[in-house]
Amino acid sequence: MKALMRHRLFWPIVALLALVAVNTIARPQFIKITLRDGQLYGALIDIMRNCAPLMLVALGMTIVIATRGIDLSVGAVMAVSGAVALTIIDGSSDPNNLGTVLVAIVVAIFAALILGTFNGVLVARLGIQPIVATLVLMLAGRGVALLITGGFITTVNSDPFSYLATGYLVGVPFAFIIALIAIVLLALFERRTALGMLTESVGINPEASRLAGVRSRGIIFSAYMLSGLLAGVAGLIYSANIRAADANSAGLFIELYAILAVVLGGTSLMGGKFSIAGTVIGVLIIETLDSTILFLGVSSAQSPVFFALVVVLVVIVQSPRLRTFRRRRRADVVPPPVSTPEKVEAGA
Amino acid sequence: MSTLQATQTRTAFGRANDRFLSRHASMVPSFAAVAVLLVLLVAAQLYFGNFVTPRNMSALLLDNAYLMVIAVGMTFVILTAGIDLSVGSVMAFTGILLATFLSNGLPTVVAVPLILAAGAAIGLLIGILVQYFNVQPFIASLAGLFLARGLAFVVSLQSIRVEDDSLLWLQSTRFTIGNWYITPTGIIALLSVVVGALVLQYTRFGRTIYAVGGNEQSARLMGLKVGRTKILVYVISGTLAGVAGVILTAYSGAGYPRNGIGTELDAIAAVVIGGTLLSGGRGYVLGSMVGVFVYGTIKAIISFMGAEQSWMQIIIGALLLLFILIQRFIVSRSERRE
Numbered sequence: 001m002k003a004l005m006r007h008r009l010f011w012p013i014v015a016l017l018a019l020v021a022v023n024t025i026a027r028p029q030f031i032k033i034t035l036r037d038g039q040l041y042g043a044l045i046d047i048m049r050n051c052a053p054l055m056l057v058a059l060g061m062t063i064v065i066a067t068r069g070i071d072l073s074v075g076a077v078m079a080v081s082g083a084v085a086l087t088i089i090d091g092s093s094d095p096n097n098l099g100t101v102l103v104a105i106v107v108a109i110f111a112a113l114i115l116g117t118f119n120g121v122l123v124a125r126l127g128i129q130p131i132v133a134t135l136v137l138m139l140a141g142r143g144v145a146l147l148i149t150g151g152f153i154t155t156v157n158s159d160p161f162s163y164l165a166t167g168y169l170v171g172v173p174f175a176f177i178i179a180l181i182a183i184v185l186l187a188l189f190e191r192r193t194a195l196g197m198l199t200e201s202v203g204i205n206p207e208a209s210r211l212a213g214v215r216s217r218g219i220i221f222s223a224y225m226l227s228g229l230l231a232g233v234a235g236l237i238y239s240a241n242i243r244a245a246d247a248n249s250a251g252l253f254i255e256l257y258a259i260l261a262v263v264l265g266g267t268s269l270m271g272g273k274f275s276i277a278g279t280v281i282g283v284l285i286i287e288t289l290d291s292t293i294l295f296l297g298v299s300s301a302q303s304p305v306f307f308a309l310v311v312v313l314v315v316i317v318q319s320p321r322l323r324t325f326r327r328r329r330r331a332d333v334v335p336p337p338v339s340t341p342e343k344v345e346a347g348a
Numbered sequence: 349m350s351t352l353q354a355t356q357t358r359t360a361f362g363r364a365n366d367r368f369l370s371r372h373a374s375m376v377p378s379f380a381a382v383a384v385l386l387v388l389l390v391a392a393q394l395y396f397g398n399f400v401t402p403r404n405m406s407a408l409l410l411d412n413a414y415l416m417v418i419a420v421g422m423t424f425v426i427l428t429a430g431i432d433l434s435v436g437s438v439m440a441f442t443g444i445l446l447a448t449f450l451s452n453g454l455p456t457v458v459a460v461p462l463i464l465a466a467g468a469a470i471g472l473l474i475g476i477l478v479q480y481f482n483v484q485p486f487i488a489s490l491a492g493l494f495l496a497r498g499l500a501f502v503v504s505l506q507s508i509r510v511e512d513d514s515l516l517w518l519q520s521t522r523f524t525i526g527n528w529y530i531t532p533t534g535i536i537a538l539l540s541v542v543v544g545a546l547v548l549q550y551t552r553f554g555r556t557i558y559a560v561g562g563n564e565q566s567a568r569l570m571g572l573k574v575g576r577t578k579i580l581v582y583v584i585s586g587t588l589a590g591v592a593g594v595i596l597t598a599y600s601g602a603g604y605p606r607n608g609i610g611t612e613l614d615a616i617a618a619v620v621i622g623g624t625l626l627s628g629g630r631g632y633v634l635g636s637m638v639g640v641f642v643y644g645t646i647k648a649i650i651s652f653m654g655a656e657q658s659w660m661q662i663i664i665g666a667l668l669l670l671f672i673l674i675q676r677f678i679v680s681r682s683e684r685r686e
Binding site: 141252304 | 482488492495499613620626627656660662668676
């Protein structure tokens with residue numbers, strides 16, 4: 001039991017289960033999943049479908065954060081990829097043609113990859129702080145998206161494209177399947193090859209891993225490319241869902257929610273050890289909380305207050321100060337000898 | 349003989365030049381910002397013919413007064429190697445709170461201190477998270493952003509008009525000298541710049557901020573009050589965001605909970621363009637003021653040209669990139685020297 005409690009995913013899972021339990025007690029139909037016309041329906045299925053863009057973005061963010069970085073530009077990349085795809089579909093003679101949609105998707109993802117590469121160059125080649133480097137694209141990206149759509153909100157009616165967000169495959173929302181594929185592929189690449197370990201080593205000590213022969217630049221570079229790629233796919237799902245490319249509101253604040261999901265999942269923003277499963281749980285917590293807040297009748301505009309409280313709670317629980325305090329109470333001895341001057345000062 | 353002397357004087361001059369550059373390396377980005385501002389103004393004047401007029405230049409201060417106040421607070425935070433993402437939301441929250449108070453008949457002299465205290469409280473929360481719970485400034489101020497934005501909508505979902513005379517006075521009064529004019533909001537903005545610059549340059553607190561940003565560990569070993577300083581900069585930033593809320597409410601004549609989305613990015617961009625290093629320890633409030641003017645000038649040029657506002661974001665992004673590269677170059681040079 002103690003070993004179980006000490007597992008780093010213990011508290012995130014408890015939080016998720018508690019949220020589900022509260023919802024189920026408040027409205028029993030929350031947990032119910034019904035099968036209609038070969039498609040699954042229910043509040044949980046809605047959460048699965050709606051979480052797809054955030055899930056993709058948060059997965060990319062996890063790898064970037066593991067390298068001690070951060071990617072603020074994901075929301076802007078989403079806006080660009082949606083704008084590119086819808087402009088191509090809108091400009092074609094037959095928006096319902098599967099070929100057109102495929103071309104649009106490929107070009108949009110390619111555009112997102114270019115943006116990811118741009119971030120990678122700034123961080124890995126030029127050695128600029130990740131926050132600053134990705135801030136450039138966060139500012140400029142939405143401008144680019146607005147230019148692509150000509151300043152309008154491009155709307156299209158394309159059934160193959162909408163399928164990305166609203167379609168079902170063997171009864172499961174297609175968007176969730178995309179997210180699932182991304183999770184599985186990422187887990188395989190990071191955990192069944194040495195890539196994950198190398199990524200963690202770069203995050204823990206870039207200089208030492210470079211001396212040990214790890215090609216840290218390449219690993220950091222590819223992390224930003226991956227983040228751009230996943231944000232591009234997320235942008236496609238988002239724009240397919242609303243059937244429009246809205247350069248101003250597509251992916252607005254998603255970088256913040258993605259970072260929150262990563263932190264909720266137990267990955268430290270200081271880089272190093274990361275947990276893909278933790279991020280998945282973090283995303284599910286956020287989406288469930290969001291649905292709970294909506295159910296409570298709180299305007300969605302006011303929901304940030306709840307998220308702020310969650311952030312504060314989580315960071316305080318994770319903070320070293322509280323941990324030493326707990327350890328001191330448990331062991332009832334003087335705290336470990338790692339007391340830095342910082343703590344002395346803070347305690348004074 | 350004479351050639352030898354000539355080379356000697358030249359190398360001596362070169363060395364003095366080098367020494368000047370290395371000693372004032374931290375000022376170079378700020379000078380670059382001034383140069384960019386001058387180039388922008390001259391180019392706009394040559395292109396439009398009627399750009400640099402007293403009217404336009406006065407409007408530049410008027411339109412960007414709120415951003416300037418925020419940028420001053422942001423400079424304080426960034427100098428300690430922190431960041432404050434909450435300012436845009438705090439501005440919206442304090443603005444809508446002020447409008448609500450005033451529409452409920454609270455006198456301005458009571459309402460304004462109250463909302464400034466609200467801004468300071470959010471800053472204090474961020475500071476405590478950063479200092480006592482070792483939360484990264486990015487995440488702590490992110491919590492502040494969510495909190496303030498949500499609270500703004502809790503106060504009101506719609507915009508609230510302000511009809512209070514004393515608040516609107518801040519905006520409508522124009523002290524004129526010839527064709528130049530300045531509003532009380534502009535005076536507040538300039539005052540915050542001057543006070544900010546003096547505090548940073550000449551007070552113990554200001555010098556401690558530079559020391560903390562330069563090397564926190566050393567500052568602590570020197571016996572400086574690091575914890576108090578780090579909390580205070582966030583309180584200052586929150587309070588100034590509250591002042592910006594007052595200015596913006598007076599400027600637009602209403603409080604609106606959606607105000608200031610992305611203002612924190614504009615402020616960070618202005619501060620960086622003004623020559624403050626995001627790694628902390630180097631930078632000037634006056635530079636940030638120049639950065640805000642660069643921002644405002646670009647905005648004015650774009651609206652003069654009738655071009656789409658989307659260019660604004662792209663140009664600011666490109667400028668930010670340029671200045672980051674300049675800073676990167678300077679930092680790597682001074683690192684090589686050491």
